[in-house]
Amino acid sequence: xxxxxxxxxxxxxxxxxxVYSWSRSTKSLPVMGSDHTxxxxxxxxxxTYSEEESMMKDAVKKYAQERIAPFVSKMDENSAMxxxxxxxxxxxxxxxxxxxxxxxxxxxxxxxxxxVIEELAKVDPSVSVLCDIQNTLINVLFTKLGTPAQKExxxxxxxxxxxxxxxxxxxxxxxxxxxxxxxAEKHKDFxxxxxxxxxxxxAEHAGVFLVMANxxxxxxxxxxxxxxxxxxxGLEIGRKENKLGLRASSTCPVNFDNVKVPExxxxxxxxxxxKYAIGMLNEGRIGIAAQMVGLxxxxxxxxxxxxxxxxxxxxxxxxxxGMQHQIAHVATQIEAAxxxxxxxxxxxxxxxxxxxxxxMAKYFSAEVATLTTSKCIEWMGGVGFTKDYPIEKYxxxxxxxxxxxxxxxxxxxxxxxxxxxxxxx
Amino acid sequence: xSGRVLVGVKRVIDYAVKIRVKPDHSGVVTDGVKxxxxxxxxxxxxxxxxxxxxxxxxxVVVVSCGPQQSQExxxxxxxxxxxxxxxxxxxxxxxxxxxxLQVSKILAALAKKEDAQLIxxxxxxxDDDCNQTGQMTAALLDWPQxxxxxxxxxxxxxxxxxxxxxGGLETIKISTPAVLxxxxxxxxxxxATLPNIMKAKKKKIANVKPADLGVDLTSRLEVLRVxxxxxxxxxxxxxxxxxxxxxxKDAGKV
Numbered sequence: 247x248x249x250x251x252x253x254x255x256x257x258x259x260x261x262x263x264x265v266y267s268w269s270r271s272t273k274s275l276p277v278m279g280s281d282h283t284x285x286x287x288x289x290x291x292x293x294t295y296s297e298e299e300s301m302m303k304d305a306v307k308k309y310a311q312e313r314i315a316p317f318v319s320k321m322d323e324n325s326a327m328x329x330x331x332x333x334x335x336x337x338x339x340x341x342x343x344x345x346x347x348x349x350x351x352x353x354x355x356x357x358x359x360x361x362v363i364e365e366l367a368k369v370d371p372s373v374s375v376l377c378d379i380q381n382t383l384i385n386v387l388f389t390k391l392g393t394p395a396q397k398e399x400x401x402x403x404x405x406x407x408x409x410x411x412x413x414x415x416x417x418x419x420x421x422x423x424x425x426x427x428x429x430a431e432k433h434k435d436f437x438x439x440x441x442x443x444x445x446x447x448x449a450e451h452a453g454v455f456l457v458m459a460n461x462x463x464x465x466x467x468x469x470x471x472x473x474x475x476x477x478x479x480g481l482e483i484g485r486k487e488n489k490l491g492l493r494a495s496s497t498c499p500v501n502f503d504n505v506k507v508p509e510x511x512x513x514x515x516x517x518x519x520x521k522y523a524i525g526m527l528n529e530g531r532i533g534i535a536a537q538m539v540g541l542x543x544x545x546x547x548x549x550x551x552x553x554x555x556x557x558x559x560x561x562x563x564x565x566x567x568g569m570q571h572q573i574a575h576v577a578t579q580i581e582a583a584x585x586x587x588x589x590x591x592x593x594x595x596x597x598x599x600x601x602x603x604x605x606m607a608k609y610f611s612a613e614v615a616t617l618t619t620s621k622c623i624e625w626m627g628g629v630g631f632t633k634d635y636p637i638e639k640y641x642x643x644x645x646x647x648x649x650x651x652x653x654x655x656x657x658x659x660x661x662x663x664x665x666x667x668x669x670x671x
Numbered sequence: 672x673s674g675r676v677l678v679g680v681k682r683v684i685d686y687a688v689k690i691r692v693k694p695d696h697s698g699v700v701t702d703g704v705k706x707x708x709x710x711x712x713x714x715x716x717x718x719x720x721x722x723x724x725x726x727x728x729x730x731v732v733v734v735s736c737g738p739q740q741s742q743e744x745x746x747x748x749x750x751x752x753x754x755x756x757x758x759x760x761x762x763x764x765x766x767x768x769x770x771x772l773q774v775s776k777i778l779a780a781l782a783k784k785e786d787a788q789l790i791x792x793x794x795x796x797x798d799d800d801c802n803q804t805g806q807m808t809a810a811l812l813d814w815p816q817x818x819x820x821x822x823x824x825x826x827x828x829x830x831x832x833x834x835x836x837x838g839g840l841e842t843i844k845i846s847t848p849a850v851l852x853x854x855x856x857x858x859x860x861x862x863a864t865l866p867n868i869m870k871a872k873k874k875k876i877a878n879v880k881p882a883d884l885g886v887d888l889t890s891r892l893e894v895l896r897v898x899x900x901x902x903x904x905x906x907x908x909x910x911x912x913x914x915x916x917x918x919x920k921d922a923g924k925v
Contacts (some may be wrong), residue, residue, distance in 0.1 A: 297746070298869060301746065302868055338867040352869055353866070
């Protein structure tokens, strides 16, 4: 959304002008006036939303409570996403938030996506991740790299009725993503893909797969992004994993057995796949951070009312100082995680460097989700341990946060690289 | 039949909020409390938008009387499919004493100004439960009214309205122009989808003052005191019917 020209102009502006020439989405933010007597300009807090972002947040909150909440428990037990839920996600415009209305999308901002992901995660982190992958990975890749023909063919479906999957990881390459072995052999005007991808989210329902395959096995500079339709011969979706958490989100191996793909199905340029993947994952991790924040908040919101009702030793368990201190501590952590996430999102929208901050947001939010859910089970006591209450699901769902889209260790190493550079003389 | 529908929407305290009475008993606490569109008004908007989608009406104009924040309520209606909004600015003391009489005068004036064929309102607001605005508006305009509507169908020679009444359901036919008030079972309001929220940004909301419509906002009512409902007393268990009768006699109930 932010053009190169825009970024140059941006750099030339004075500090005050920066506030007013912020990205398209923040233009409609309530701009705090300057105090004319002292000449001090006040900036809006991070939790400031434009009118449309605010309306979207409320709309999604209501929709999630009424149309998703009733299905959550069943979807978790059956390890399957309800078709009605998927359909309603498209109907509400939640699967094409940043896609241009020309292609049937909502035409809103990255921050709006973040708010939607957070609100959905409060109710069901599995539904949230489906929405997150579609918006922050699949749609962005097509929008940024697609040729007019590719955009025409895919974007209008991605916003209205088709789910996409992103295929990078393999059995032998997770964190070491670019040691991937899936090959793409060039023939006249088509490629033949062979290999196996693993841990592919949304695979059960996806209509299109973005597959990272290597055209030149002697290094990672051959990694290329291919668009592969589900019905392509040789593409086989393996059996769904039986997971600890995020069970309603399908995670499957995807096998490619001599899958023929025309040259016109290359997304972007040959050999640039690794660069695209890294770029998208930098943005995707802000989405995961939002998911973890929503998860933590949703779990917290279910638990505190219980502590205010449950009476032991003649008073509410909330009234015990030990409990109050724990609850306040967790609330602080969630707030901090939210602010890291919102800030990373606004930085990205403003076209400013955001990778270190995005890593911080994802790393911290995943840790906070783990802390929050663990504590919430304790605060609920015995009932927290049963499936009759929603708390234990949040506890199981949070764990993947420290693992997928870049493990905590990878996030920390990435941050350290930035810190090292900052201190370079 | 083609034309303009005027829909009134009211910004009220959200139905899920726990209401608290102000310490001075002059009213309820509204500061910092979540507000949203009156649920019956949502049903009214939905019905109007449905009529437009069926091409039975050409334009849906949504109106709200109140302070700045009423514009949010209008925006929500626009996101549901209304075409444009009119915000009648009423704030401060005038807003505190604003009631069905003044609102119906405003709506009547707007209906004439906008040349409306149909006015759809919620049957009542969940904050004051007055259930008067629709009826008063119809009287002021000398239009027929179809209140407590649970089903509405536009026909060549009028509007057929199925009304929910104490005895069951009553079906009437009224001529247009007319006023309808929506009851709970009329329809299920749609969610504002994200694309529609974006589209709503471009729709116009006009600003109007009650004085411009020649409406006097003076209230004929004065609220003396607001109290919470009395606390529910604890019940008592009795073993026999005789016991029950004697207890009732003691309490002076029999």
